[in-house]
Structure formats: C-alpha cells, structure tokens
Amino acid sequence: MQRVGVFVCWCGSNIAGTVDVQAVSDALKNEPGVVFSTNYQYMCSQAGQDIIKNAIAEYKLTGIVVCSCSPRMHEATFRKTAAAAGLNPYMVEIANIREQCSWVHKDILTGTEKAIILGKAAVAKVNLNAPLTPGETPVTKRALVIGGGIAGIQTALDIADAGFPVDIVEKNPTIGGKMAQLDKTFPTLDCAACILTPKMVDVAQNENIRIFSFSEVAKIKGFVGNFDVTIKKKARYVKEELCTGCGACTEKCPMKKVPNEFNLGMDTRSAIYIPFAQAVPKVARIDPDACNMLKKGKCGICSKVCAAGAIDYTQKDQYIEEKYGAIVVATGFNPISMDKFDEFAYSQSKDVITSLEFERLTNAAGPTAGKLLRPSDHKHPHTIVFVQCVGSRCDSCAEKGKEYCSKICCMYTAKHAMLTRDKYPDTEVYVFYIDVRTPGKNFDEFYRRAVEEYGVKYIKGMVGKVTPEGDKLKVQASDLLANRQLQIDADLVVLAAAIEPDKSARPLATMLTASMDTNDFFTEAHPKLRPVESPTAGVFLSGACQGPKDIPETVSQAGAAASKVIGLLAKDKLTGNPCVAHSDEMMCNGCSTCERVCPYGAITYEDKEFRMPDRTTKIRRVASVNPAVCQGCGACTVACPSGAMDLKGFASAQIMAEVDAICK
Amino acid sequence: MQMKEYKPLIVAFCCNWCSYAGADLAGNNRLNYPADVKIIRVPCSCRVNPMFVLRAFQRGADGVIICGCHPGDCHYTSGNYYTRRRMAALFSMLDYLGIEKERTRVEWVSAAEGAKFAATMNDFAEKVAALGENKRLEDLRCKQ
Numbered sequence: 001m002q003r004v005g006v007f008v009c010w011c012g013s014n015i016a017g018t019v020d021v022q023a024v025s026d027a028l029k030n031e032p033g034v035v036f037s038t039n040y041q042y043m044c045s046q047a048g049q050d051i052i053k054n055a056i057a058e059y060k061l062t063g064i065v066v067c068s069c070s071p072r073m074h075e076a077t078f079r080k081t082a083a084a085a086g087l088n089p090y091m092v093e094i095a096n097i098r099e100q101c102s103w104v105h106k107d108i109l110t111g112t113e114k115a116i117i118l119g120k121a122a123v124a125k126v127n128l129n130a131p132l133t134p135g136e137t138p139v140t141k142r143a144l145v146i147g148g149g150i151a152g153i154q155t156a157l158d159i160a161d162a163g164f165p166v167d168i169v170e171k172n173p174t175i176g177g178k179m180a181q182l183d184k185t186f187p188t189l190d191c192a193a194c195i196l197t198p199k200m201v202d203v204a205q206n207e208n209i210r211i212f213s214f215s216e217v218a219k220i221k222g223f224v225g226n227f228d229v230t231i232k233k234k235a236r237y238v239k240e241e242l243c244t245g246c247g248a249c250t251e252k253c254p255m256k257k258v259p260n261e262f263n264l265g266m267d268t269r270s271a272i273y274i275p276f277a278q279a280v281p282k283v284a285r286i287d288p289d290a291c292n293m294l295k296k297g298k299c300g301i302c303s304k305v306c307a308a309g310a311i312d313y314t315q316k317d318q319y320i321e322e323k324y325g326a327i328v329v330a331t332g333f334n335p336i337s338m339d340k341f342d343e344f345a346y347s348q349s350k351d352v353i354t355s356l357e358f359e360r361l362t363n364a365a366g367p368t369a370g371k372l373l374r375p376s377d378h379k380h381p382h383t384i385v386f387v388q389c390v391g392s393r394c395d396s397c398a399e400k401g402k403e404y405c406s407k408i409c410c411m412y413t414a415k416h417a418m419l420t421r422d423k424y425p426d427t428e429v430y431v432f433y434i435d436v437r438t439p440g441k442n443f444d445e446f447y448r449r450a451v452e453e454y455g456v457k458y459i460k461g462m463v464g465k466v467t468p469e470g471d472k473l474k475v476q477a478s479d480l481l482a483n484r485q486l487q488i489d490a491d492l493v494v495l496a497a498a499i500e501p502d503k504s505a506r507p508l509a510t511m512l513t514a515s516m517d518t519n520d521f522f523t524e525a526h527p528k529l530r531p532v533e534s535p536t537a538g539v540f541l542s543g544a545c546q547g548p549k550d551i552p553e554t555v556s557q558a559g560a561a562a563s564k565v566i567g568l569l570a571k572d573k574l575t576g577n578p579c580v581a582h583s584d585e586m587m588c589n590g591c592s593t594c595e596r597v598c599p600y601g602a603i604t605y606e607d608k609e610f611r612m613p614d615r616t617t618k619i620r621r622v623a624s625v626n627p628a629v630c631q632g633c634g635a636c637t638v639a640c641p642s643g644a645m646d647l648k649g650f651a652s653a654q655i656m657a658e659v660d661a662i663c664k
Numbered sequence: 665m666q667m668k669e670y671k672p673l674i675v676a677f678c679c680n681w682c683s684y685a686g687a688d689l690a691g692n693n694r695l696n697y698p699a700d701v702k703i704i705r706v707p708c709s710c711r712v713n714p715m716f717v718l719r720a721f722q723r724g725a726d727g728v729i730i731c732g733c734h735p736g737d738c739h740y741t742s743g744n745y746y747t748r749r750r751m752a753a754l755f756s757m758l759d760y761l762g763i764e765k766e767r768t769r770v771e772w773v774s775a776a777e778g779a780k781f782a783a784t785m786n787d788f789a790e791k792v793a794a795l796g797e798n799k800r801l802e803d804l805r806c807k808q
Contacts, residue, residue, distance in 0.1 A: 070688045071705065072680075099691030100703050104782070110699040117702060513739050515682065517776040535681060535775065536739065579707065599741045633740035634711030638750065650707055656719055662675055662702045663723030 002091075002127050005036040005061040006119065007052055009043035009068035011098055016041075018102040018111040024067060027116045031123045035059050044074050049081040056085040063091040063126040067119045069098040072526075088131030090578060090649060095122035117662055124657035132578035132648055135627045139225040140325040141569050144169065146217055146508065147330035149177020150551060151543025151558045153199050155328050158562030160208035164569045167322065168203065169231055171504060173214045174279035176200055177332055181262065181356065183363040183370075185551055186415040187446035193278065193365070200280040213240075213281055216504070218319065220511040223631065224538025225325045225574045233318040237286035237294065238272070242310035245282030249302035249311070250274060258290040260367075263360045266375060267367035272302045272311075276365065284310075326538050326565040327512065329522060330558070331505045333544040335497035336391050340400035344387065344495055349468040350376040352493045355386075355409065358416055362423075372424060374492055377471065381491030384420060385475050386413050386431040387463045391498035393434060402498045402519060407548035409496035410437045414450040416494065421454040430457045430488060432477055440550065459486070466493050499548055514539050522546050532561040540564050579649030580630035581637060583623040585610075587644035590621035594636035594645050602629035603636060672726040672792045674701045676785070677716065679709045681739035682774045683731030689778030690785075697785035700793075701729075708732065709770070710743035714754040717768070721758070721801040727767045727792035731781070734772040744772070762800040766791045 008025040010016035021039040029037040036059045040048045043066055055061060064087070066078050071094035079089035097115040105111045143159050145152045148170030156166045168175060179185075180200075182192035203209050212231050219230035253270035260269040262276050271290035274282060284302075292299040293313055303311035335356050338346040346352045351374050353361070364370035374381050388409055394401030410433070417429045436458065438444040450456045461478040468474075475488040501520045509516045514534040515523045522541050525533040532541055542561040543554040568574075583594070585608065595603045604626065607619050623645070625636075634647045646652055678684040684705050690697065706712055709732030717728045730751060732744040747770060755768045769788055773781045 070684075070691070072685060072688060096688075096703070096705075099688040101699070103691035103694055104696050105699045106696065107699075114699040114702065121702070121704070510736055513737075513741055515733070515737055515739070515775055517774070523775055535685075597746060599743070631740055633708040633743045634706065635708070635740070635743055635746050638710060638713045638746070647707070647711065650711055652713060652715070655704060655706065655711075655713075655716055658704050659675060659716055659720050659725075660723055662704070663673060663720055663725050 002033045002063040002129070003035045003059060003061050004031075004033040004123055004126055005052070005055045005059060005064045006034055006038070006123065007043050007055075007064065007066045008037070008039035008119070009048070009066065010039065010041045011069060012041065015068070015098050015102045018105060018108055019097055019115045020108060020112040023112050024097070024115045024119055028065070028119045028123060031120055033063070033127045034123060036061065043068050044077055052078070052081050053085040056082065056087050061087065063093070063129055065093050065095060065119065065122040065126050067095040067097045067115060067122070070094075070096045070100070090132035091126065091129050093122040093126040093129065095119045120664070121658040121661040124661040125654045128651065128654045128657055130648070134575040134578040136573040137225055137576055137628050139569060139571055139574055140227070140323045141165070142167070142322070142324050143326045143328060143565050143569060144227070144229055144322070144324040145328045145330055145542075147177070147332055147543070147545070148172075148175030148211065148213070149330060149332045149543065150179040150196060150199075151332060151545075151554045152177070152328070152330035153203055154555050154558035155330060155542045155562045155565070156209050157199065157202060157206065158559050159565050160206045162566045163208070164566065165208045165210070167210045167212060167324075169212045169215050169217055171214070171216050172275070173236060173283070173285040174275045174281070175203060175211060175213060176280065178356075179551060180276065180278075181359060181363075183359050183366075184415060184419060186411045187440070187442045189415070189419070197278040200278065204280045211281060212320070213283070214285060217508060217511065220327070225568070227324045227327055227538065229322050229324055229327070231320045231322060233320060235315040235317050236283070237288070237291075237311065237313055237315045238284045239310045239312050239315075240281060240283050242308045243283040244308050245274060245279075245284070246307070247274060248305045248307070249284055252301050252305045254299065254301060255290050255292060258287060263367045264357050266357060266360060326540065326568050328540045328542050328561050328565060329505075329508065329512070329514070329534070329545050330542040331502045331508060331545040333499040333548065334502055336402065336500050338390070338495060338497055341390060341495070343465050344390065344463065344493065345466045345468055345473070346495065349466075349473060350374075351381075351468075351473060351491065352466060352495065354495050354497045355412055355416065356497075358494045362416070362419060372420065379491075380424070382426065383428045383488065383490045384430070384492045384494065385463065385473075385488055385490040386417060386429070386494045386496065388413055388431065388433040388496045389462075389498075390495040394498070402500060404519060404548070405437065406498045407437070408499070408550045411440070411443055411446065411550065413496050414438070414447045414456070417456040418450040418454045421456060428457070430459060432459050432461055432463050434460075434462065440552070499544065501545055505545055512536055512539050532557055532564055538568065576628060577632055579632045579647065580627045581625045581632065581634065581645055581647050583625060584644045584646070585622045587642050588622040589642050589644075590623065591641060593639045593641060594623055597635045597639045599633065599635065600629050600631055602626045670793070670797065672700050672789060673724060674727040674729065674789055674792060675720045675725045676701050676703045677706050677709065677712045677728070677730045678703050679732045679739070679743075680705055680707050682733035682737065683709070683781065685775035686731070686773040686777045686781040689775065690782040693778050695778055695782035697782045698789040700789055701785045708738065708740050708743035709747040710740070712747065714750060717754060718801070721763060721798060722803045724798070724802050726795070726798045727788060729769045729771060729784075729788050731771050731773045731784070734774055737774065763798065764795055766795055767798060
C-alpha cells in the first residue's frame with residue numbers, strides 16, 4: 001500500500017472560486033492510502049512546494065497527488081519538487097481541477113463534486129504507480145534548419161556562433177527568402193538587401209554552416225537528439241562545387257523569355273539563371289521546363305561557354321542522409337493567391353498588383369530598376385489606391401481568404417504609401433483600411449508620419465469593386481467615417497494580400513509529427529511560455545511558419561529558437577521518457593502482433609531460456625522493447641492478445657482504477 | 665424520498681498531445697461543458713483498450729467518448745488510425761449488445777480546437793442524457 005499525500009491548490013481564486021478546496025482535501029482524506037491531505041493558495045509557489053517537501057519527509061509519503069492546473073502546465077514542477085524531497089518523480093499524479101473543472105463549470109457544487117471525483121481517480125492511479133527511471137540517449141550535436149529565409153538564416157548563424165554545426169535546407173536555388181525580394185523595411189526604411197545580404201554572406205562563409213540549396217527534406221525518422229533525415233538535393237544541372245557564378249551562361253542562353261519568379265513574373269530570365277545578383281550560393285540553375293537541351297536535346301550553348309565545366313545535363317536528384325539532434329522549422333509564408341478576388345480585377349488588369357509585386361516595382365534591382373511604372377504601359381501612375389486586408393480578417397469569405405490578421409500589411413502599406421509620396425510628390429495616394437494596427441516599437445509614429453507629413457489619404461472603408469476602363473481603374477469604395485460612396489479613377493491598385501504558411505509546411509508537419517492549427521501554422525508547445533518550441537520534442541519554430549510576423553519579430557524568434565537548440569545540443573545525454581512499453585515475458589507468446597503495430601520499430605523478438613516448474617529449461621520466443629526507441633504511445637498494449645504488453649506510467653491497471661474511481 | 669435529477673456519467677479518454685490540450689484550451693477560454701464529463705488522460709488514443717470502455721459501461725457509465733488527434737496529425741504517426749479501426753469494431757459490437765451507438769463516440773480534437781472540444785462534449789452529453797441511464801452492461805456486483 002502506498003502512503004499518499006494529497007495537495008489541493010487554490011490557484012488564487014482560479015480554482016477556489018468554483019471549487020470548495022477545503023471540502024476536496026477533506027473528502028480525499030478518506031481515500032485508500034491517503035495519509036495526509038491539505039490545501040494551499042499556490043501549490044506551485046516556493047512555499048507551496050515546501051509544504052509538499054515537508055509532508056513527504058514527515059509522513060514518509062510514497063506517492064503524491066496534486067489537485068491543481070493541467071499536468072501540461074506544472075507536472076514537471078511537482079515532479080521536481082518530489083525528486084528534491086527524495087521521492088521518485090514518477091510517483092506524482094496531477095488531478096486537473098482548473099482547466100478541466102473550475103474554469104469550465106460555474107456552479108460551486110458541481111465544481112466541487114467533480115474535483116473530488118478527479119482527485120479520487122488520481123489517488124486510485126497513484127496507488128498503482130511504480131518508481132520509474134528514465135533511460136539516457138546520446139545527442140547528435142548538429143542542427144537542421146528547414147528554410148533559408150531571414151528566420152532560418154538568423155537561427156543558423158546563432159547556432160553556428162555557439163560552435164555547433166548547422167545545415168540549412170532551402171527549397172529554392174538561393175537562400176534569402178521573402179526578405180531578399182523586399183525594397184525598404186519599416187519602420188527605419190533601411191534597404192532590405194543592405195541588411196540581409198551581409199547575413200547571407202556570413203552564412204556562406206561560416207565554417208559551421210552547410211547550405212543545401214535547391215533541396216527538400218524527404219524523410220524524417222527518429223526523435224529528439226537523434227533524428228535521421230533524408231535530404232533530397234534536386235538536380236540543378238550545374239555542378240555546385242565547380243560553378244563560379246560568373247554569369248557567362250545566363251548571358252549566352254538563347255531562351256530568354258522565361259517568367260522571372262524572383263520578380264514575380266514581371267520580367268523575364270534565361271533558362272539557365274542565377275536568381276539574383278547577391279544569391280547565396282551564387283550558382284546557376286537550369287530550368288528543365290525551359291531549357292532546349294533538356295527538353296529536346298538541342299542547344300548546349302551554356303556548357304560550351306562555361307569555363308569551369310560546371311554544366312551537367314545528366315545530373316539526377318541526390319538523396320543525402322544526415323543525423324541531427326535538433327530541427328528548426330523556418331518554412332515561412334506566402335501571400336495568398338488573388339485569383340478568387342474577382343472584385344479587385346487582379347486577373348483582368350496588369351495594373352492591379354499585390355504588395356509584394358509593388359515591392360519589386362520600387363526595388364532598384366527590380367524589373368523597372370526602381371522606377372514606379374505601371375506594368376501595363378510603363379507610364380508613371382498618378383493616382384494609386386492601396387487596399388488593405390485583402391483576404392485578411394475575412395470572416396465571411398473563409399473559402400477564399402483567412403480569418404486572422406496578417407499583421408504586417410498595415411505597416412508595409414504605410415511604407416509603400418510614404419515612399420511613393422516621397423519619391424513622386426505629384427502622386428495621389430489613397431489607403432483603404434478596416435483598422436490601422438501599428439502596435440510595434442516606433443510603428444505608430446511611422447504611420448502618423450505617412451498621414452501627417454506625407455499626406456497619404458487614409459480612408460476607413462473597403463473597396464467594393466475595381467473595374468478596368470480604358471487605361472484607368474475605376475475604384476468604387478465606401479468611406480465609413482463620412483458615410484458616403486467614393487469613385488476614384490486610379491492608375492494603379494495595390495492589394496495587401498493576406499499571408500499564409502508556405503505549402504511545404506503541411507507535409508513537413510506530418511513528417512515531424514508536429515501539430516498545426518487549422519490555418520496550417522505550426523502550433524507552439526505553449527502559446528505564452530514556450531513560443532518557439534513545437535509540442536514535439538527537439539523540433540523548434542522560427543519565423544512566420546508559426547504565425548504572421550514582421551522582420552524584427554522573426555529575428556528575435558529565430559534567436560530564441562537558436563538558444564533553445566543550443567541548450568539541447570550542449571547536453572551530452574538526454575534523459576528519455578520512462579513511460580515506455582514493456583512486456584511480461586512469462587505471458588508473451590511471441591506472436592509478433594505488437595511488432596507489427598509499433599510505429600517506431602522498437603519491438604524485437606529474441607529467443608530466451610526459461611526455467612519450467614518441472615526444473616527443465618525451455619527456449620521461447622518473446623518480445624523485447626528497446627526503451628530508447630519506444631515513444632510510449634501504447635498501440636502495442638492494446639494489440640497484444642495475451643495481455644503481456646503494458647505501458648509504464650499508463651498501465652492498464654492504473655487506467656482501469658481511474659475508470660472505476662470515476663464511475664463509482 | 666426525493667428523486668435525484670438524472671445526470672449522465674460520461675468518461676472521456678483524451679490523448680495527451682491533442683485532445684487533452686484541446687480540453688485545456690477550452691478551460692483557458694472558459695468554454696462551459698457539463699461536469700458530467702470526466703476526462704482520463706492517455707498518451708495516445710490508441711492506448712485505450714476496449715477493455716477500458718467495457719469496464720466503464722460495466723461500472724455504470726452512460727457514455728464513453730475517445731478523443732484523439734486528427735487523422736494524419738497523430739503525435740505517434742499512426743495511433744489514431746488504430747483507434748479508429750478498433751473502436752469501429754468495438755462500437756458495433758456494443759451496439760449489438762444494446763449499448764446504443766449514441767453512447768459511444770470517437771472524435772478528433774486538436775490542441776487548437778478548444779471550442780470544438782466544448783461543443784463536442786455539450787453535444788455528446790446531450791445525446792447521452794436523452795437516452796437516459798445505461799443499464800445494459802452495468803454489473804451491480806461492482807456497486808456494493
């Protein structure tokens with residue numbers, strides 16, 4: 001029989017407001033095995049933990065039940081408390097009487113009644129707990145960063161600076177991500193390239209960092225500290241180690257009419273190309289859909305002009321297998337497709353563009369060399385209408401837009417409007433908005449400057465329809481504050497498209513068994529207290545893959561993720577989860593059912609010698625679980641026909657005891 | 665003797681990674697659901713042995729619901745697929761034994777779906793309450 005101590009937490013008034021804590025601790029006093037029961041205002045505080053420690057010593061407790069908040073919140077805290085008092089940390093059970101009781105029930109009677117039952121279930125379980133000792137596994141001291149945008153770059157640099165090797169896997173031919181496409185950055189208006197490209201060069205030169213550009217993660221196996229990752233290095237038909245990035249091939253390539261994705265199709269590139277001048281690695285890539293040599297076997301000019309002999313038309317996808325201790329997801333975002341927003345005539349008129357296209361139009365390295373010219377006739381636009389929240393905060397149009405706020409659009413639209421008025425004071429600039437949200441440091445000042453100093457016309461209201469008429473765009477809109485309809489003849493309409501997670505995130509999450517929310521943003525382990533960790537151990541989140549973010553936020557999150565990775569890689573050994581499956585060899589009949597359901601291949605069979613009652617020996621085939629590989633899901637425990645397989649910490653007898661306590 | 669108001673007894677098995685977290689989120693957002701629902705935490709929905717479900721009914725539960733991660737999102741890759749198949753078989757057998765299908769349910773609730781968790785529990789409790797007390801499997805020897 002255990003000697004159980006029960007500790008009921010008030011959590012200030014969070015629990016005590018709806019649950020009579022005194023009644024709970026009194027009722028649980030009479031449960032089997034309970035020798036001590038008390039309640040306190042904040043069990044997780046130092047004073048509360050001292051009560052637990054003293055009670056363990058005084059009453060020689062062998063198990064404790066804490067009736068408090070969710071075990072996801074403080075189970076680890078109370079396990080540490082128990083360990084500090086010399087009790088095995090796995091002799092602690094939590095009854096969740098806050099999230100699953102006091103916060104969801106209003107009536108004090110029902111709340112108390114339920115809290116007592118949850119407490120009884122926990123007592124019943126702890127009576128069957130056994131001390132557990134976690135095993136240890138070694139840590140592979142190398143990190144993988146998936147995505148080479150500013151988030152991935154910053155994470156990789158910070159990890160590398162701490163002395164650990166890092167690999168970046170980037171699906172595009174160059175790192176740099178969305179930030180490389182931007183012109184200026186708010187709220188300081190320094191140019192994106194001037195602050196990003198030095199970092200890209202740092203990445204290339206850092207001896208701790210390897211870049212797998214034009215590569216994707218194909219397969220992920222393993223667990224925290226020991227991930228086995230297969231990286232697919234897509235064929236770029238250019239030998240990366242030989243190419244010097246001189247650009248002779250791109251000049252001589254006869255196929256010059258390929259839409260340039262870096263400039264969002266607003267100009268063209270050659271079939272063999274380097275995405276942009278500051279690309280890292282500065283290595284050409286042949287687009288197999290455009291190259292005559294790869295399509296028809298005719299041409300081969302690039303291989304003739306390449307002095308380095310880097311062209312290889314027969315290159316194949318390569319698969320590289322690597323081991324990592326930690327994985328950082330930095331897959332970033334994309335603006336949503338504007339195809340479904342017919343009301344803004346995006347697909348009808350070339351002069352209706354997205355903000356990212358506007359960014360390229362005003363960029364000195366963009367298709368117009370930084371001159372603001374209309375894409376249709378290359379004339380200077382005199383009236384520009386910016387439409388905010390296109391697809392963002394879109395409750396009613398869930399099938400084409402997003403319900404959430406994309407966060408960055410208010411600021412970049414203010415930036416676009418301000419830069420336009422600065423360069424071309426003759427331009428009239430209108431911004432239509434639902435709300436202007438500028439809560440960052442120096443953000444509101446920035447927006448006010450756009451309105452007050454640069455005379456940008458901010459109008460609260462939405463644009464209803466854009467109709468191309470001649471060389472004008474007729475914009476119908478409502479001004480909600482003046483309560484009137486507006487008609488504006490615009491030359492250019494810029495849509496602040498909502499942003500969504502990159503399409504590669506969903507399959508990646510499946511490979512990582514990391515969870516995502518309904519919008520495909522990665523979920524963090526705790527929204528406030530563990531914002532850069534995913535619920536899957538060893539997987540960290542950086543940048544917009546977790547939610548819309550601007551550059552300063554992305555960089556700080558990238559640094560935070562890096563510090564978590566460094567903390568993990570600095571350990572030589574990780575203590576594993578002791579709640580793993582184990583087989584009762586006397587009951588096991590060696591049927592292999594458990595082996596087949598195990599998703600981790602943790603179960604193997606071995607022939608073992610058993611002494612029989614008649615003193616003979618017999619060799620039987622029995623299951624054996626590798627505790628370092630087992631993750632403790634329990635699939636095998638249910639599959640086992642002879643009931644030999646059980647899960648430590650969640651044993652069948654323990655769960656049955658909980659069921660019994662609840663159904664009493 | 666005054667008749668006590670009938671309250672169903674519902675056991676909810678929630679997987680640690682998605683549904684238990686979803687239940688916590690329902691709590692964080694103060695989304696009410698009936699106190700008749702008592703949650704048991706399991707590492708994965710596939711840890712739920714059909715024996716546990718039978719035991720609950722035997723001990724007088726009126727409904728049993730098993731919540732796990734959405735298909736494809738299982739923390740252990742494939743656990744919820746096992747759950748789906750096992751429970752489909754179990755529930756049809758229970759239906760044959762007279763435990764109506766409305767008393768048993770498998771539901772996918774992610775860690776982000778606090779609202780779905782509360783709505784599911786409200787709906788399930790209502791359906792179970794409408795059926796009344798479950799006497800089919802109840803073993804009175806358990807209730808001395």
